[in-house]
Amino acid sequence: MIFDDTIVEKTKSSLQAKHSIQATGFHQSHLKGKQVWGHRLLTMMLSCGKVALPYYIERYEKGSKSKVERIREMVSMLPTPKGPANGLCDSWFTNEKVINAHFKRGCHLIGALKTNRIIYPIGIRVQIKDFAQYIEKNEVHLVTVNSSRYWVYRYEGALNGIDNAVVLICLKKKHLTIIKLYMHLFILILN
Structure with missing residues (x-):
């Protein structure tokens, strides 16, 4: 789904439309x-x-x-x-x-998340963009999608209102040092 x-x-004026356009x-x-x-x-x-x-x-x-x-x-x-x-x-x-x-x-x-979403690593409430600044190179895996390469960090834990979710924080390979500016987020909610 x-x-x-x-x-x-x-794109056409109402006079050219075959049916009236309302709303x-x-x-x-x-x-x-x-x-x-x-x-x-x-x-x-x-x-x-x-x-x-x-x-x-x-x-x-x-x-x-x-x-x-x-x-x-x-x-x-x-x-x-x-x-x-x-x-x-x-x-x-x-x-x-x-x-x-x-x-x-x-x-x-499976959905995208904005970087201002709250996660709770080891029970600490933090926005993803702030948490991403503390990700170390030894905590990520290099993944290739088509011709693009990303460093991927996997977080599993709570989000606001959700007890257990997986959030993949994906960073362009060349931008690991300036993480919060180039983040792409994907989420898989576990039940």
Whole structure:
């Protein structure tokens, strides 16, 4: 399962449209880095092997339920998987409520984390970006993804609201000394 939100930009005038377009507005496009006129969409894709299928798409209107509430409802609609299953999302949806919705369906969640998220190494509350400054070279493993090389540090422990998670802190190979500026975070929530 892959969850995401996006904006479908309206590029033609209403006079050229085949159907009337309602509930449009100006929304921040992260792809274009500016406000665009269009619709907000929430989507859920199902993927197995090399096949990815759109499972659910809805127009999201601000002022109704939050995106997190809608994603939780989408997850609850899914049948219980017969084998291992994972949800995949960006940092917007990697939170306690979405994680627990996956647990209820028998799934793990793999998602991005922002560097300001709190972890608890040896019971000490610290933001990931601050913790990363103390990672030593002998605590990381070199991993190659396509042509990019990363140092990877594995943290397993608590996050706010989650008792046990694995967080992989990934740093570009050349940036181990300036860790907090080039961090990529991935999380696998364990149940």
